[in-house]
Amino acid sequence: MALTMKGAPVASAITEALLPRVKALQLRGIVPCLAILRVGERADDLAYERGALKRCEKVGIAVRQFLLPADVSQETLLETIGTINRDDDIHGCLMFRPLPAHLDEHAICAALSPEKDVDGITAGSMAKIYSGTGSGYSPCTAQSCMELLRYYGIEVSGKRVAVLGRSLVIGRPAAMLLMAADGTVTVCHTKTQDLPWIVREAEIVVVAIGHAEAIGPAYFTSGQTVVDIGINWSEAKQKLVGDVDYERVEPLVAAITPVPSGVGSVTTAVLCKHVIEAAENAASVKK
Amino acid sequence: MALTMKGAPVASAITEALLPRVKALQLRGIVPCLAILRVGERADDLAYERGALKRCEKVGIAVRQFLLPADVSQETLLETIGTINRDDDIHGCLMFRPLPAHLDEHAICAALSPEKDVDGITAGSMAKIYSGTGSGYSPCTAQSCMELLRYYGIEVSGKRVAVLGRSLVIGRPAAMLLMAADGTVTVCHTKTQDLPWIVREAEIVVVAIGHAEAIGPAYFTSGQTVVDIGINWSEAKQKLVGDVDYERVEPLVAAITPVPSGVGSVTTAVLCKHVIEAAENAASVKK
Numbered sequence: 422m423a424l425t426m427k428g429a430p431v432a433s434a435i436t437e438a439l440l441p442r443v444k445a446l447q448l449r450g451i452v453p454c455l456a457i458l459r460v461g462e463r464a465d466d467l468a469y470e471r472g473a474l475k476r477c478e479k480v481g482i483a484v485r486q487f488l489l490p491a492d493v494s495q496e497t498l499l500e501t502i503g504t505i506n507r508d509d510d511i512h513g514c515l516m517f518r519p520l521p522a523h524l525d526e527h528a529i530c531a532a533l534s535p536e537k538d539v540d541g542i543t544a545g546s547m548a549k550i551y552s553g554t555g556s557g558y559s560p561c562t563a564q565s566c567m568e569l570l571r572y573y574g575i576e577v578s579g580k581r582v583a584v585l586g587r588s589l590v591i592g593r594p595a596a597m598l599l600m601a602a603d604g605t606v607t608v609c610h611t612k613t614q615d616l617p618w619i620v621r622e623a624e625i626v627v628v629a630i631g632h633a634e635a636i637g638p639a640y641f642t643s644g645q646t647v648v649d650i651g652i653n654w655s656e657a658k659q660k661l662v663g664d665v666d667y668e669r670v671e672p673l674v675a676a677i678t679p680v681p682s683g684v685g686s687v688t689t690a691v692l693c694k695h696v697i698e699a700a701e702n703a704a705s706v707k708k
Numbered sequence: 709m710a711l712t713m714k715g716a717p718v719a720s721a722i723t724e725a726l727l728p729r730v731k732a733l734q735l736r737g738i739v740p741c742l743a744i745l746r747v748g749e750r751a752d753d754l755a756y757e758r759g760a761l762k763r764c765e766k767v768g769i770a771v772r773q774f775l776l777p778a779d780v781s782q783e784t785l786l787e788t789i790g791t792i793n794r795d796d797d798i799h800g801c802l803m804f805r806p807l808p809a810h811l812d813e814h815a816i817c818a819a820l821s822p823e824k825d826v827d828g829i830t831a832g833s834m835a836k837i838y839s840g841t842g843s844g845y846s847p848c849t850a851q852s853c854m855e856l857l858r859y860y861g862i863e864v865s866g867k868r869v870a871v872l873g874r875s876l877v878i879g880r881p882a883a884m885l886l887m888a889a890d891g892t893v894t895v896c897h898t899k900t901q902d903l904p905w906i907v908r909e910a911e912i913v914v915v916a917i918g919h920a921e922a923i924g925p926a927y928f929t930s931g932q933t934v935v936d937i938g939i940n941w942s943e944a945k946q947k948l949v950g951d952v953d954y955e956r957v958e959p960l961v962a963a964i965t966p967v968p969s970g971v972g973s974v975t976t977a978v979l980c981k982h983v984i985e986a987a988e989n990a991a992s993v994k995k
Contacts, residue, residue, distance in 0.1 A: 527841050544835035544842055551838035551884075552876055554814050555831055579899045581906075587887060589839055597838075600874060603899040605906065612866045612890040619868075619892065 424573065424676040426648075428565075428686025431572040435690040436480055442697050443481040446704065453700035454483040455539070455692070456505045458516040460498065460524070461491030465652075466517040469689075473515065476689035482696050485511060491521050498524060499532050506534040512700040513539035515692060518590065536702060539695035541594065550597050558695045563594035565687035566627055566648050567602065573676065575625065575646050578603035583623035585609045585616075585636065585664070591629040591650055599627070616640070634666040641670050647677040650684050711860065711963040713935070715852075715973025718859040722977040723767055729984050730768040733991065740987035741770040742826070742979070743792045745803040747785065747811070748778030752939075753804040756976075760802065763976035769983050772798060778808050785811060786819050793821040799987040800826035802979060805877070823989060826982035828881065837884045845982045850881035852974035853914055853935050854889065860963065862912065862933050865890035870910035872896045872903075872923065872951070878916040878937055886914070903927070921953040928957050934964040937971050 446453055455477055459466055470486075477484050487501050498520075505514050514537045520526045535545040539558050546557030558564075570577060582604040586592035592608065600606045604625065609616055620626055620640040626647050628636055633653035641647070651664030663680030671677050678684055733740055742764055746753055757773075764771050774788050785807075792801050801824045807813045822832040826845050833844030845851075857864060869891040873879035879895065887893045891912065896903055907913055907927040913934050915923055920940035928934070938951030950967030958964050965971055 531842075544832055544839075547835040547838050548831035551834050551880070552831075555818075579901050581901075593838065600895055600897075603897070605894060605896055605900040607892060607894040608887055609892055610887075610890070613892040614866050614868075 423671050423674050425671075426569055426573050426646075426676055426678045426683065428569065428678070428683050431565075431569050431687045432476070432690035434572060435568060435687070435694055436476070439480050439693060439697050442701065446697070446700055447481070449704060451700055451704055452483050452510075453481070453696050454485060454511050454513075455696045456485045456487060456508075456511045456514040456537075458487045458489075458501065458505065458514060460489045460493055460517065460520055463517070469517070472685075473689045473692060476693055477696075480693045480697070482693055492523075493521075495524055495529070498529055502529065502532045506532075506537065509703070511537065512703055513537050513692075513696040515540050516542065518542070537699060539692060539699055547589075550594050553601055558698075559598060560590055560594045561688045561691045561695065562591050562629075562650060562684065563598055564691045565684050566595050566650065567598050568687055568691060569648065569678065569684060570625070570646070575676065577625065580604050580624040581622060582606045582625045582627065583609055583620050584627045584629070585620070586629035586631070586650075588629065592627075595627050595629065595650075599625075628664045630664050632664055633662050634664070636664055636670070637666040638669045638673055641673045643673060643675070645674045645676075647674050648684060649678050649680050652680055652685055710958050710961050712958075713856055713860050713933075713963055713965045713970065715856065715965070715970050718852075718856050718974045719763070719977035721859060722855060722974070722981055723763070726767050726980060726984050729988065733984070733987055734768070736991060738987055738991055739770050739797075740768070740983050741772060741798050741800075742983045743772045743774060743795075743798045743801040743824075745774045745776075745788065745792065745801060747776045747780055747804065747807055750804070756804070759972075760976045760979060763980055764983075767980045767984070769980055780808075780811075782811055782816070785816055789816065789819045793819075793824065796990070798824065799990055800824050800979075800983040802827050803829065805829070824986060826979060826986055834876075837881050840888055845985075846885060847877055847881045848975045848978040848982065849878050849937060849971065850885055851978045852971050853882050853937065854885050855974055855978060856935065856965065856971060857912070857933070862963065864912065867891050867911040868909060869893045869912045869914065870896055870907050871914045871916070872907070873916035873918070873937075875916065879914075882914050882916065882937075886912075915951045917951050919951055920949050921951070923951055923957070924953040925956045925960055928960045930960060930962070932961045932963075934961050935971060936965050936967050939967055939972055 530542040541558045541560040549555045549557030582599050584596045587610045596606050596608045617640045629650040649663035649665040655662045817829040828845045828847040836842045836844030871883045874897045883893050883895045904927045916937040936950035936952040942949045
């Protein structure tokens, strides 16, 4: 039976470690504060928002919600980001994506102040994750994958790692973080040939393709560690499932994250960690 | 016998295509101009500079040389970059690296105006190469690798690609460009285990590790395309050699770049292309 790498204990450990830092900020009169910027009412966003609100409350982070209709204009959205940028009491901003198609997502992401970019959407954060130099934050989900591996004692250095998916939100930043941890990383995508063969050769497999249970037992072999970042609604099963066919893959491999309750449970804790860091940085600049 | 992928015809084709663009700029009274910023007198830098000067003359690009002593202060170097930034007649800047150890290379790279960053050293260019969005230029050597593959009709899409080396100057940007071209890219480095095995599995191999003839026949098999970016001085042979043991690898593979006269010959042509682009962009902004 595989080790089930649940997210909850990882999130708890991260949260634990944040509490004294929050206390230290409070002693200086600073309440760390996250702005949540949501356009429309997508079910995924609402679910994540509930989780974030709960986690922030636990940690002691104030949340300011900026909620805009799905048909909001580019101008109004940019003005809202300007408001967030100018407000010294806000330390970080989480903006749900993808944005509705009529909005220029690239320009909007670029408008956020780099020092409040706690989910890694600005050019500065991207340059940081790519180059390892400069300042910025990693996208929370990609960072969660690293926190999870660390917590469960899975060594990345020298290991062969397959990342399935090359999105800017997950696949690409996860690949850069895994490479920075000295993994030998192969990024696979829709044009990749012989995918099952490549995945079987890897010791660590990170899956973020967004297709319910698409990656089955043919892709795996004994001894592997599997991190499933997908969250999909299965009509057939009437429940949330990952990108990996958990029931049939779990018996084959050494360790695997469940969905739900795996990586997704760590993400809001990482978000909180980034907000605390941003608040500490803002405080040290002011000082 | 393998196809010898020489750089000269690739450089000529790139240069050819630039001439009408230079003419069009001249008709508008614009002489494209490259600033070359060199600290000290390293033999490698001097050799590359000679090549760049020759290529620029061929294309019709003016060159302004900014030559500073190896013990230059951070302040003076930053002032020099400021001068380059403010001069509207300069469209691009090539700064040789690595800089001497007493200088803060990251801060110095960050000081260059993004629109003059024709060798991809600023955060904006890095974010562009990582994300595929925004504006910026790829490092010339990494870009040369792509130009060379394109010229010789080597399809990257769907192919397994091994990149040996993860430097910010070559390995990492080459990996991102190859992935953007839909290759399935594995980045290998000093911590990679079973390197020969991984390299043999790849259809395209890009080597940039900086060790003379370190990658020998044990790493290769029939049908592979090999791009050797290394340029090293061999004491034993008293000549320049690549990272690949050309004499013993060439008979095994389908296509290979020689050293010298391979990728290195393409780089200055790519540099010129970037300068022309920068001059065109500056002209369209002014208009």
